[in-house]
Each structure stands twice: as C-alpha cells, then as structure tokens.
Amino acid sequence: MxxxxxxxxxxxxxxxxxxxxxxxxxxxxxxxxxxxxxxxxxxxxxxxxxxxxxxxxxxxxxxxxxxxxxxLPELKESHHPEPEPIPLRVLYEDEWLAAIDKPAGMVVHPAHGHTSGTLVNAILHRYGKQLSDDWDPVRPGIVHRLDRDTSGVMIVVFDDAVRRAMQRLFRQHEVERVYDVIVWGDFTAPRAVIELPIARSGVNRKKMLVREDGKPAITCVEKIKGNGRITHLQCKLVTGRTHQIRVHLSHIGHPVVGDPLYGGRRGTGKLPCQLLHASRLSFNHPVTKEEITFESPLAERFKPYLDEIDMSH
The missing domain is CATH 3.10.290.10 (RNA-binding S4 domain)
Known part of the structure; x- marks a missing residue:
C-alpha cells in the first residue's frame, strides 16, 4: 500500500x-x-x-x-476540515437529512485554495455529532454539489445508509432539480430540451464543453419572461453533469449572466456571482418514502434584472 x-x-x-x-x-x-x-x-x-x-x-x-x-488531482488534503460556526439557512431537518439554502460564493467542500469557510465546515459545526463515521472525511454529509457561485437548495445527509439511498435517487433521476437562471439574449422558444454530451476540456481542466465523446446530458428549459436583452428561464436537470446548465446555455448562444467561465466576451460585469439559483428540489424521502419538496426564494442579486424585464412589459 x-x-x-x-x-x-x-x-x-x-x-x-x-x-x-x-x-x-x-x-x-x-x-x-x-x-x-x-x-x-x-x-x-x-x-x-x-x-x-x-x-x-x-x-x-x-x-x-x-x-x-x-x-491524483486535489485528492490528498493536508488536514481534515474543522467545524466552524458559520451561519446556515436551514429549510428542513430531521434525524436523517437536512435541506440547506446555500448562498452564492460559498464553496461546498474544502479543496486547493479553499480550506475553510466551506459548507462542510458549517455542517461539521451544526451536525458533527449526527454524522456517520463512514464518511469521506473531506466531504462529510455531501451527496451532490452546487458550484461556488450558484445559490440555492442542497441536501445534507447524516448516515451512510441514507447517503447510499440519496445517491441512488440522484443516479436514477428520481430527484427533480429546478433552477432559475437569467441568460443573455432573446431566448425565443417557450420550451426546449437541450440534449448535448458534455466532456472535460483537455486544455482547461476546470472547464467543461460540449463534445461528441462526452457523457449524455439533458436539460429541459422553460422561458419565463424576457426583454430581448436578457431572458429569465427555468431549467430542469434530467442528468447532472458538472456545469451542465452553464455549458448547455452557453453552447446555444445564451450564456448565464455573470458567468466568469462560460460568459464569453460579456464577462461578469459588476456581478460578484452568476445568476443561477437552485430554486427547488423534490424527491421521495429515502426513509419515510413521503414526497417532499424544498424551495429557495430567488437571491437578491436577481432583483435588478427581473425588474428590468418587468419594466419592458
């Protein structure tokens, strides 16, 4: 060994x-x-x-x-994350899992350059005694992820059996994941299904792209409202590839407003974080089997853009 x-x-x-x-x-x-x-x-x-x-x-x-x-890219950590008294907005919690409203700008788990201030540090402080000893010590409680600059609903689980059950629900596409997003341009179709394979870039390992040899990826899109310059969309994930919504929308010419990686020449402007928000998660509870839905209201950074759209109608 x-x-x-x-x-x-x-x-x-x-x-x-x-x-x-x-x-x-x-x-x-x-x-x-x-x-x-x-x-x-x-x-x-x-x-x-x-x-x-x-x-x-x-x-x-x-x-x-x-x-x-x-x-071994960023796999070996110099130390295990420590509990930190970071406030969490808890949408729901029971003895098996919790739903957290993650703010934009918060990294989910420690990685190179982010050893503290992460969601994991906050989870350890609030739920440390409830977490199973079977966890990956660097990502306790984590069964899925949101990008650092994406806000919204995340599920945290407390024991290994529930972790496996939740991962199975995600893998079998039995978790409904709905995101609100504001994109550049006039998205004209009332509804669309984007089915394009996604792979990791061979040039920039932090970036994903649409490529024929990539993994299957499906995003369902519904137009809410637009003004020709920007459009408010709701996206439902069928698959959950890294950066999927950002990659798909950028590829078809409608990058997420404020996206520093896929926004192209428009860049981020004055926005500190991209306008992408995990607004709803629904699934059958892995223990009680009850259907549950968690919702997060749109973050404050969306308001000026939604107001701009409303003023044009």
Whole structure:
C-alpha cells in the first residue's frame, strides 16, 4: 500500500495477483491510503485513471499485470476540515437529512485554495455529532454539489445508509432539480430540451464543453419572461453533469449572466456571482418514502434584472 505520494505527479503500477479481479475504485482505495473510494470514483469519472491508455469505469476489474496510470488531482488534503460556526439557512431537518439554502460564493467542500469557510465546515459545526463515521472525511454529509457561485437548495445527509439511498435517487433521476437562471439574449422558444454530451476540456481542466465523446446530458428549459436583452428561464436537470446548465446555455448562444467561465466576451460585469439559483428540489424521502419538496426564494442579486424585464412589459 502506498501512503507517500504527490498529487501533482502521475503514478503508474502493474496490478498484482492479489489485486486481480477487484473493482478499480476499490483497488485504488486499498493501494493509496488516505484517499477514499468515493474520491477515486470522482477521479475515474474525470478521466484521471487509465489502463492501456484508455479511460475506464469505476466498476472495471483489471487483470493481473495490467498497467494502471493515475493522476491524483486535489485528492490528498493536508488536514481534515474543522467545524466552524458559520451561519446556515436551514429549510428542513430531521434525524436523517437536512435541506440547506446555500448562498452564492460559498464553496461546498474544502479543496486547493479553499480550506475553510466551506459548507462542510458549517455542517461539521451544526451536525458533527449526527454524522456517520463512514464518511469521506473531506466531504462529510455531501451527496451532490452546487458550484461556488450558484445559490440555492442542497441536501445534507447524516448516515451512510441514507447517503447510499440519496445517491441512488440522484443516479436514477428520481430527484427533480429546478433552477432559475437569467441568460443573455432573446431566448425565443417557450420550451426546449437541450440534449448535448458534455466532456472535460483537455486544455482547461476546470472547464467543461460540449463534445461528441462526452457523457449524455439533458436539460429541459422553460422561458419565463424576457426583454430581448436578457431572458429569465427555468431549467430542469434530467442528468447532472458538472456545469451542465452553464455549458448547455452557453453552447446555444445564451450564456448565464455573470458567468466568469462560460460568459464569453460579456464577462461578469459588476456581478460578484452568476445568476443561477437552485430554486427547488423534490424527491421521495429515502426513509419515510413521503414526497417532499424544498424551495429557495430567488437571491437578491436577481432583483435588478427581473425588474428590468418587468419594466419592458
């Protein structure tokens, strides 16, 4: 087992007889101490693990002697996150889960350059005693993510069984996720379905793009109101790829207002955060099976743009 490594280096090894037949994510978690299976799954999904120079899935079972190459980007943390008394707007909580209204500008979990002030630090302070010991220590309670500059509803769960159940609901598209967004330009169609595959950019690893060899991605769009210059839309995610709404809307010529990564020449203007808000989450509670819906009102930064649209009608 390897326990000394650098996250900025590429590691190559041959599968041993003892490792043969193991799932790739489990094999890597066993080989590299300090990096959980969940974090290896993400690394594999991001294309940072290959065999014979081919991308593989977490469930792949390599053969004895097969060569595995992996890069460890931002996987090893120098320390575990600490509880911090950061105020949280709690929409709902019970003994199994909570719904949080995440503000724009808050990073969900610690990563390079963001070791404190994250949602995880706040979760540890409020719910630390309720959290299962089975968690990835860097992302306790987290079952899905919002970008730093996206506000709105997020679910936090407290034990491993509920975590697995919630992840299954997300994976099987049984969580309804609705976002409000203001985009540049006149979005003329009353409704649209954007079905375009998304992949990680080979040039900028922080950026995603539409590419034929990407993963399937589907966004349902409904126009609320517009004035020709900007348009208020509601987007429903069928899949949940990284930056999906931002990538899809930018690709069809309607980037999110204030988006620093996909906004193109329009940039962010005076906005500190993009106008993208997770306004509603609905699903059947993984324990009680009751249908529940959590809603977050539109953030204050939307108001001047909504007022501008209303004034034109």
């Amino acid at each position: 390897q326990n000394q490594y650098s996250t900025d280096q590429i590691h190559t090894f041959n599968v041993t007889p003892e490792e043969e037949g193991k799932r790739l994510d489990r094999l890597l978690a066993d080989r590299f101490s300090g990096i959980s299976r969940e974090r290896w799954k993400r690394a594999i999904e991001e294309g940072n693990v290959t065999t014979a120079k081919k991308k593989v899935a977490s469930s792949y079972r390599p053969s004895r002697g097969e060569t595995v190459t992996c890069r």
